Amino acid sequence: AQTVTQSQPEMSVQEAETVTLSCTYDTSESDYYLFWYKQPPSRQMILVIRQEAYKQQNATENRFSVNFQKAAKSFSLKISDSQLGDAAMYFCAYMRYGGSQGNLIFGKGTKLSVKP
Amino acid sequence: EPEVTQTPSHQVTQMGQEVILRCVPISNHLYFYWYRQILGQKVEFLVSFYNNEISEKSEIFDDQFSVERPDGSNFTLKIRSTKLEDSAMYFCASSGGGQGNGYTFGSGTRLTVV
Numbered sequence: 001a002q003t004v005t006q007s008q009p010e011m012s013v014q015e016a017e018t019v020t021l022s023c024t025y026d027t028s029e030s031d032y033y034l035f036w037y038k039q040p041p042s043r044q045m046i047l048v049i050r051q052e053a054y055k056q057q058n059a060t061e062n063r064f065s066v067n068f069q070k071a072a073k074s075f076s077l078k079i080s081d082s083q084l085g086d087a088a089m090y091f092c093a094y095m096r097y098g099g100s101q102g103n104l105i106f107g108k109g110t111k112l113s114v115k116p
Numbered sequence: 117e118p119e120v121t122q123t124p125s126h127q128v129t130q131m132g133q134e135v136i137l138r139c140v141p142i143s144n145h146l147y148f149y150w151y152r153q154i155l156g157q158k159v160e161f162l163v164s165f166y167n168n169e170i171s172e173k174s175e176i177f178d179d180q181f182s183v184e185r186p187d188g189s190n191f192t193l194k195i196r197s198t199k200l201e202d203s204a205m206y207f208c209a210s211s212g213g214g215q216g217n218g219y220t221f222g223s224g225t226r227l228t229v230v
Contacts, residue, residue, distance in 0.1 A: 035218050045221035103161035
């Protein structure tokens with residue numbers, strides 16, 4: 001069974017600085033998708049960025065980028081120029097590829113604090 | 117931007133009572149999901165629904181749970197006889213069918229069983 005591990009329960013970053021959140025996963029599949037979701041205090045789950053495993057190029061969305069290391073099964077999220085609004089829980093998630101719509105498997109999350 | 121709408125935002129119920137959590141997915145989406153997040157824990161998959169039937173369910177989704185799409189716009193989760201351990205945030209999500217696009221989540225219903 002696939003698993004997702006986020007080893008940092010909490011992280012803190014100074015406003016305008018850069019922070020990296022770690023995620024590792026375990027799967028025997030070669031094709032899959034990886035996601036980072038943000039959950040602010042409002043509790044809604046917001047998609048931040050996604051990565052297809054068959055793509056070697058790391059995904060980027062504005063200030064958010066990932067470092068996808070397929071061989072190492074690592075998928076870290078880098079947030080540049082951190083803003084106060086980035087403070088939230090961040091969840092890494094895995095989805096298998098193909099067949100019926102797969103479900104998302106989440107890690108336990110990393111709580112990010114942003115200091116002014 | 118299209119949203120997934122969930123009602124109510126907070127539901128308090130007595131143990132043993134039935135509850136129905138309601139969701140309105142994005143109108144042109146085809147796949148629907150329920151997830152659960154017990155306070156302080158990770159988000160867990162409950163069930164996926166496509167073409168008017170369950171396509172996948174987790175071990176959590178036992179006989180106490182059921183889902184329904186009664187009228188083509190709503191998507192409901194019913195818990196027949198609630199237990200204290202059912203207290204959690206319940207998230208509805210929908211997707212248009214492109215797996216790599218991820219899902220759009222609703223803002224959740226906080227269920228408190230007393």
